[in-house]
Amino acid sequence: xxxxxITGLGVVAPNGINIxxxxxxxxxxxxxxHFLQELKDGLMGCCVAGVPVAFDDAILKPYxxxxxxxxxxxxxxxxxLAAAIEAWTNADLSINNNEVDYETxxxxxxxxxxxxHMRYAIQFYENNEVQKLGVRHIEQLMTSGASAYIGGMFGxxxxxxxxxxxxxTGTEAVVMAYEKIKTGNAKRMIAGSCxxxxxxxxxxxxxxxxxxxxxxxxxxxxxRPMSVDSAGFVHGSGAGALILEDLETxxxxxxxxxxxxxxxxxxxxxxxxxGSMTAPASAGVRACIETTIKNANINANEIDLICGHLTGxxxxxxxxxxxxxxxxxxxxxxxxxxxxxxxxxxxxSATGSxxxxxxxxxxxxNFIQPNMNCENIQPEILExxxxxxxxxxxxxxxxxxxxxxxxxxxxxxxCVIFKKYNQ
Numbered sequence: 001x002x003x004x005x006i007t008g009l010g011v012v013a014p015n016g017i018n019i020x021x022x023x024x025x026x027x028x029x030x031x032x033x034h035f036l037q038e039l040k041d042g043l044m045g046c047c048v049a050g051v052p053v054a055f056d057d058a059i060l061k062p063y064x065x066x067x068x069x070x071x072x073x074x075x076x077x078x079x080x081l082a083a084a085i086e087a088w089t090n091a092d093l094s095i096n097n098n099e100v101d102y103e104t105x106x107x108x109x110x111x112x113x114x115x116x117h118m119r120y121a122i123q124f125y126e127n128n129e130v131q132k133l134g135v136r137h138i139e140q141l142m143t144s145g146a147s148a149y150i151g152g153m154f155g156x157x158x159x160x161x162x163x164x165x166x167x168x169t170g171t172e173a174v175v176m177a178y179e180k181i182k183t184g185n186a187k188r189m190i191a192g193s194c195x196x197x198x199x200x201x202x203x204x205x206x207x208x209x210x211x212x213x214x215x216x217x218x219x220x221x222x223x224r225p226m227s228v229d230s231a232g233f234v235h236g237s238g239a240g241a242l243i244l245e246d247l248e249t250x251x252x253x254x255x256x257x258x259x260x261x262x263x264x265x266x267x268x269x270x271x272x273x274x275g276s277m278t279a280p281a282s283a284g285v286r287a288c289i290e291t292t293i294k295n296a297n298i299n300a301n302e303i304d305l306i307c308g309h310l311t312g313x314x315x316x317x318x319x320x321x322x323x324x325x326x327x328x329x330x331x332x333x334x335x336x337x338x339x340x341x342x343x344x345x346x347x348x349s350a351t352g353s354x355x356x357x358x359x360x361x362x363x364x365x366n367f368i369q370p371n372m373n374c375e376n377i378q379p380e381i382l383e384x385x386x387x388x389x390x391x392x393x394x395x396x397x398x399x400x401x402x403x404x405x406x407x408x409x410x411x412x413x414x415c416v417i418f419k420k421y422n423q
Contacts, residue, residue, distance in 0.1 A: 004181045005421055007255040008091025008243030010083040010192075011357045014050030014236050014344045018086055023361050026369040027394055031220040031343050033234055038199055046211035048222040050236030050345030051197045052079070060085070063095075063153055071136040074114040079239035079350070080146035080194040081153065084108070087190065087241035088154060091255060096155055103187040103249075105158030107176045108147040108241070109169040110193060111349030115200040117141060146194050146239075158186045166408030167309070168266075169193045170240060170352025174416055175264035177244050187249045192241035195350035202235045211235060212312065223342045224373040225310040226320075226381055226390060233311040236345030240353030242360070258364045259402075259418040263296030269411040279315070280407045282322050288413040289326035289405060296417045298401065300327040303335050303417075305368060307359040307404040310339035311346050317380040319407075324384050334385040336397070342372040352406040352414065359402045363418050368395040 009019055014032025016022030025032065032050050039047040057078050061069055063085060072078060084106075088095070117140050124133045139145050144162040151160035159180065165172050170193035177189035205211055212232040215222035224230040250257060269275035269284025293300055306323055310316050323337070324330040340351075340358045347354055362368055368391045377387055405415040 002182050002184055003247035004178050004244055004261045005247050005250050006242050006258045006261065006360055007245050007250050008087040008093070009258060009357050009360060010086030010090060010241040011354060012052050012055055012079040012082050012238045013354050014052055014238060017052050017055050019090060022357070023365070026340060026343060026358050026361065027367055029343065029370045029372050029394060031372065033219045033222055033345055035216060035219045039202065042199055042203065044203060044206045045213035046206055046232070046234065047216045048219045048234050049202060050234060050347065052238050055082070068136065071134060072140065073120060074117045074140035074145065074196065075237070076110055076114040076194050076196040077140055077146050077149055079237070080108055080192065081149055083192055083239040083241035084150045084190055087243050091243040100155050100157035102157035104154070104156050104189065105180065105186050106147050106150050106156050106160045106190040107163060107173045108150055108190065108192050108194070109163040109165070109173045109349060110143060110146060111164055111166055111169055111195060112201055113141045113143060114196040114198065116196065116198050119200065150190060164349070165412045166410055167348055167351055168406045168408035168412045168414045169349040170354065171356060171404060171406045171414040171416055172266050173353060174242060174356055175266050175414055178261045178264045178416070181244055181246050188243065188245045190241060191244055191353070192239060193350050193353040194239035195237045195348045197237040205235060210313065221373050223312050223345050225312045225339050225341050225371060226316050226377055227312070227374045228376040228378050230312040230316065233313055233341065234345035236347035238347050238350050238354060240350060240357045242353065242356060257421040258360045260421045262298070262417050262419045263292050264416040265292040265295060266414045268413065271411045275411040277411070278409055280411055280413065282318060284411060285322045285407060285413050286326040288415045289323065292403070292415040292417055300329060303327065303401050303403050304399045305362065305402045306335050306337040307355055307402055308337055308339050309406050311341060317378050320381045320384055330384050332386045334389045336368055336389055336391055338369055338371050338391055340369065342374070355406070356404055356416070359404045359418055363399050363402050363420055366396060366398045368397050368399070370394050
């Protein structure tokens with residue numbers, strides 16, 4: 001079995017469209033949530049969202065042909081390409097335009113194709129102008145559109161694929177890439193996920209009444225994980241990308257190593273035992289966490305920080321209970337815990353990869369990002385863990401081991417453990 005390390009990071013997030021901006025934002029508790037008039041005009045209950053408003057797709061021009069750039073409308077693909085390009089260059093890798101790299105592959109997931117782009121295409125059909133649509137649109141609508149663009153951009157000759165597991169997608173992609181390298185079937189993988197900025201997608205969640213409608217006049221306070229007055233999540237969008245390599249390959253080229261993956265696992269609760277299409281079964285969540293720790297050959301007491309899912313809904317208290325049971329740690333013995341969602345909103349299929357990037361930045365730079373908007377913690381949570389475990393202000397802290405998990409619609413779970421690299 002190969003040791004697997006992370007050598008490159010890239011991000012397009014609501015509070016930072018590249019690694020320097022994103023690092024500054026999560027270190028200092030800077031939010032990327034905004035009130036959007038178009039949501040109010042659409043009579044949505046929640047008019048707040050996390051959107052990478054400063055994103056400029058001109059950064060993609062040097063990497064695409066003029067025709068491909070002109071026809072690229074999908075924000076899903078744009079965010080994915082920008083994050084992947086940054087991760088690739090962050091890893092100090094070069095683009096070879098003439099040869100196929102059979103040792104490198106890609107797993108880049110998403111949840112829903114870009115509905116805005118689909119609506120654009122549908123207009124041609126409705127106006128009986130389908131022949132004017134052009135030839136470069138299906139590639140932006142297919143689930144594997146982002147991974148296909150990435151594979152072509154870097155000439156990847158190993159497996160190039162997309163996964164789709166709702167909010168578990170990003171972390172699942174990292175685990176899939178990790179397993180590919182660990183078993184010796186690839187030397188390097190790009191792993192990540194993306195989510196479009198789309199009022200049509202957000203409207204579906206708003207209709208479910210799972211978004212917070214109480215903070216339209218206070219956007220930065222709208223995402224409130226673990227808070228007593230949380231009333232639903234806030235939608236976000238963007239992409240995260242990681243470069244995974246086997247240790248030997250990374251050392252041969254003197255790559256910067258952000259951390260090592262020592263275990264990862266994916267499972268499902270089967271939509272049984274209180275689990276459903278929209279609610280995770282506690283038994284499945286605990287089994288996912290416990291198996292990840294067991295496969296890492298570490299003791300749960302070694303975990304310094306939990307980067308949780310924690311969306312700002314009633315499920316937060318159940319998640320804390322699951323973590324406490326799976327780690328067999330509670331009260332003062334519970335690790336520090338945080339989530340980026342108070343700063344970015346819930347980026348759905350992109351959330352896992354963006355949060356994995358955040359976890360690795362904390363591991364590499366020895367800090368713990370604050371949980372914002374949780375001045376008053378849910379009492380059910382404080383019955384399980386000490387409030388000091390929930391970091392509310394920026395903290396400099398040496399971190400050696402981080403456990404990260406995400407849970408998604410369909411009762412699916414994914415978990416990964418990052419450890420500071422040690423020769």
